[in-house]
Amino acid sequence: QVHLVESGGGLVQAGGSLRISCAASGRTFNTYRMGWFRQAPGKEREFVTAISWGSGRTYYADSVKGRFTISRDSAKNTVYLQMNSLKPEDTAIYYCAYAATMNGSSRYSAAAYDSWGQGTQVTVSS
Secondary structure, rough: EEEEEEOEEEEEEEOOEEEEEEEEEOOOOOOOOOEEEOOOOOOOOEEEEEEEEOOOOOOEEEOOOOOEEEEEEEHHEEEEEEEEEOOHHOEEEEEEEOOOOOOOOOOOOOOOOEEEEEEEEEEOOO
């Protein structure tokens, strides 16, 4: 069982920056990948970014490429999401996701992840 706790969400003006974090605890000795998804009101949860734990390779949705950066601290089992040049359309609940293994689902799909955080609200005002 893996427990994920997000922190760092809040309200920011358009063009501003915000960093959110996700700390994993529990059975984290075999982390394969961690990532972030988001869900805006009335919309489906969508992939934002992911990082392969071993290689550090990163993946981004086109909508955030060049503005968001995912990073990890393996010693702390923590993943970070630095969000720059924020836009009102980035407003959503951001969920941390954890994958212990590769299960055959695309890394861009929620089905590829085993555990989820409770979510942190990010609101970007215009």
